[in-house]
Amino acid sequence: MSEKSVTTETPSATDRATEGIELGRVGLYATLIGLVGFYLVPIESGFVTSIKTSEALRDTAPFFPPGPGGTTFEKWQIAFDYLAPGLVNSVLFTIPSTILCAIFGSMAAYGLTLVKWRGQVAVLALFIAGIFVPYQAVIVPLYEFWTQWAQLDARLAFLWGLPLLAEHHATLLELIITHTAYGVPIITLLFRSQYKTMSWEMIEAARLDGASVWRIYRRIVLPLSVPMFAVVFIFQFTQIWNEFLFSLTIIGSVNNPAASATLILSGLGEALEGTDYPLRMAGAFITALPTLLVYVLFADKFAEGVRV
Amino acid sequence: MKDVLELLCSVRRGRIAGRDESESRPDERPIRTDGGAVDDRSSLRRWLDSDLVQSAPFWLPPFLLMGFFVYAAIGWNFLLSLTSYSGFGDPNYGDLSFENYWTMFEDPGMWAATRNTFVLLVGFTLACLVVGLVLALLLDREIRFGRPLRTIYLLPFALSFIVTAQFWRWMYNVNNGIVNQFIGLFGLGPYNWLGSPRLVLGSVIFALVWQFSGYTMIIYLAALRSIPNDQYEAARVDGASTIRMYRRVIVPQLRPAMVSASVVLMLFALKAFDFLYAISDGYRPRRGADILATKMVRESFSRSEWAYGSAIAILLFVLSLAVIAPYLYNQYKRGNL
Numbered sequence: 001m002s003e004k005s006v007t008t009e010t011p012s013a014t015d016r017a018t019e020g021i022e023l024g025r026v027g028l029y030a031t032l033i034g035l036v037g038f039y040l041v042p043i044e045s046g047f048v049t050s051i052k053t054s055e056a057l058r059d060t061a062p063f064f065p066p067g068p069g070g071t072t073f074e075k076w077q078i079a080f081d082y083l084a085p086g087l088v089n090s091v092l093f094t095i096p097s098t099i100l101c102a103i104f105g106s107m108a109a110y111g112l113t114l115v116k117w118r119g120q121v122a123v124l125a126l127f128i129a130g131i132f133v134p135y136q137a138v139i140v141p142l143y144e145f146w147t148q149w150a151q152l153d154a155r156l157a158f159l160w161g162l163p164l165l166a167e168h169h170a171t172l173l174e175l176i177i178t179h180t181a182y183g184v185p186i187i188t189l190l191f192r193s194q195y196k197t198m199s200w201e202m203i204e205a206a207r208l209d210g211a212s213v214w215r216i217y218r219r220i221v222l223p224l225s226v227p228m229f230a231v232v233f234i235f236q237f238t239q240i241w242n243e244f245l246f247s248l249t250i251i252g253s254v255n256n257p258a259a260s261a262t263l264i265l266s267g268l269g270e271a272l273e274g275t276d277y278p279l280r281m282a283g284a285f286i287t288a289l290p291t292l293l294v295y296v297l298f299a300d301k302f303a304e305g306v307r308v
Numbered sequence: 309m310k311d312v313l314e315l316l317c318s319v320r321r322g323r324i325a326g327r328d329e330s331e332s333r334p335d336e337r338p339i340r341t342d343g344g345a346v347d348d349r350s351s352l353r354r355w356l357d358s359d360l361v362q363s364a365p366f367w368l369p370p371f372l373l374m375g376f377f378v379y380a381a382i383g384w385n386f387l388l389s390l391t392s393y394s395g396f397g398d399p400n401y402g403d404l405s406f407e408n409y410w411t412m413f414e415d416p417g418m419w420a421a422t423r424n425t426f427v428l429l430v431g432f433t434l435a436c437l438v439v440g441l442v443l444a445l446l447l448d449r450e451i452r453f454g455r456p457l458r459t460i461y462l463l464p465f466a467l468s469f470i471v472t473a474q475f476w477r478w479m480y481n482v483n484n485g486i487v488n489q490f491i492g493l494f495g496l497g498p499y500n501w502l503g504s505p506r507l508v509l510g511s512v513i514f515a516l517v518w519q520f521s522g523y524t525m526i527i528y529l530a531a532l533r534s535i536p537n538d539q540y541e542a543a544r545v546d547g548a549s550t551i552r553m554y555r556r557v558i559v560p561q562l563r564p565a566m567v568s569a570s571v572v573l574m575l576f577a578l579k580a581f582d583f584l585y586a587i588s589d590g591y592r593p594r595r596g597a598d599i600l601a602t603k604m605v606r607e608s609f610s611r612s613e614w615a616y617g618s619a620i621a622i623l624l625f626v627l628s629l630a631v632i633a634p635y636l637y638n639q640y641k642r643g644n645l
Binding site: 028029031032035036038039040041042043045046049061062063104105107108110111112115116117118119121123125126127128129130132133134135136137138139140141142143144145148177178180181182184185188212213214217238241242243244245248249252262265266267270275277280281283284287288291292294295296299302303306307 | 376378460472489526571585589620
């Protein structure tokens with residue numbers, strides 16, 4: 001971004017009357033700070049609410065932090081106990097499907113971009129259109145497929161006696177396959193955007209030299225894709241971790257041992273006597289923690305993935 | 309690393325060899341994998357060496373996986389929508405009719421859901437485009453802390469719908485929610501933002517704009533970055549005012565970014581189910597905030613009207629097709645595909 005700020009300072013600021021600029025600058029920064037408030041207040045108030053005792057919750061405004069003695073992490077403790085199995089499940093399906101998506105996406109983008117053959121555009125169009133299919137249009141068949149047809153939990157029954165494996169891992173496997181299938185189109189497009197800019201001559205030359213399609217992929221394309229793999233991992237990890245509809249479809253119930261973190265969160269803090277907001281807020285933060293961490297640590301790479 | 313270097317050297321050698329070869333052959337035969345040796349292979353052999361077959365191991369497995377879950381699933385969904393399946397036993401594929409589609413016309417809930425979907429679609433998309441544009445133009449100047457500011461504005465996009473819905477339930481809380489406290493400063497309210505059928509859709513749109521305007525901003529920023537510098541210079545030499553420069557030089561060039569951002573935003577709006585599910589109490593929607601996506605899931609998973617739910621899903625799919633087909637065609641014509 002730094003080059004850009006150099007580029008655009010030209011029209012805005014440099015050679016106007018000093019006083020006008022000063023006033024304009026003040027207005028600009030005031031707006032920017034006001035916007036920071038707008039984007040952070042919902043998150044901030046969620047956080048302070050989650051650490052308030054019930055007295056502090058009653059006595060202080062939702063925006064203000066609890067006074068001395070009004071702080072407690074009790075709700076975080078409770079929310080964590082609820083969410084812990086969900087967090088484990090989410091990790092168990094998010095990471096494998098992220099890796100599979102990246103591998104498949106890179107392979108598909110290579111086969112459809114850097115190797116030229118007739119009819120390629122049609123296949124590519126199907127991939128790209130696949131990004132935009134609303135999940136609602138597939139969840140009923142998806143449900144039918146996994147519950148009536150595939151029945152992985154019954155078919156893999158011989159596995160559940162093994163250590164570390166349990167029946168609900170079949171559901172997680174279903175989620176891995178599903179997330180991979182629906183992630184492949186967008187990841188293919190991400191890799192394609194990079195492969196399109198790759199030096200075509202180099203690949204052509206390698207082919208003349210007798211390198212096979214596979215060899216070119218392994219020796220030229222793959223090493224050059226490493227930065228894109230990072231972008232894809234970050235982007236797709238966030239996407240799959242945050243996903244809800246497939247969890248609701250395939251797992252179905254919060255009480256299922258395979259329940260994901262988002263699924264448990266959606267039902268957290270619901271009681272007959274009202275909603276336990278502090279518990280919900282604590283749960284929201286615990287659920288969001290992995291993606292928040294990824295986001296803050298790799299902000300630029302994340303933005304790169306968003307930009308497709 | 310050594311491998312790559314070695315390969316790059318061999319590539320250079322190959323390139324020269326290749327050029328010599330193509331010059332010696334006047335007929336412009338396409339370059340082949342075998343390095344252009346005299347073609348004495350059988351037709352089977354040639355087919356096996358063709359680029360289509362050689363590249364198939366790369367794109368075919370992902371294509372089959374995706375094709376099964378996307379395209380076959382949509383076909384299956386259509387088939388289901390023609391049955392009267394209600395979750396018991398197996399769907400009866402022998403007796404197909406369009407009855408579910410006729411039912412949609414007589415379902416008053418359908419009209420409300422369709423209207424709300426369009427309000428959400430248009431309101432959310434336009435608001436995101438405008439707010440995102442403002443953010444991008446503000447950040448695309450010589451300012452301090454540009455990078456952290458951008459990170460903050462995009463932050464909600466990194467969160468799950470389920471997470472942001474929790475925050476906004478709290479923000480819109482009737483008793484002491486921040487929204488009511490804020491407008492209370494101006495002597496307004498309090499309003500029941502999520503409970504009142506007239507306010508709920510607007511409240512949802514507002515929250516979704518909070519979550520997605522950063523996304524639009526990122527798209528715009530990338531586009532702004534690609535505007536060549538000399539265009540600013542030229543406009544400045546011509547004595548264009550700042551406002552005129554924005555109107556005539558900058559904003560028109562953002563149009564492609566605007567188009568692709570609005571396609572994605574509309575699709576987010578079409579499937580805003582997650583958010584509405586979490587901001588309501590599960591399948592029971594807020595009164596006045598039922599959209600096609602929530603109705604579809606409710607009919608299927610809560611009321612076990614699987615076939616009817618599938619019919620609504622097909623309607624949703626057709627709607628999204630109406631959004632993306634022109635976009636894809638346009639991309640194809642521009643050669644972006």
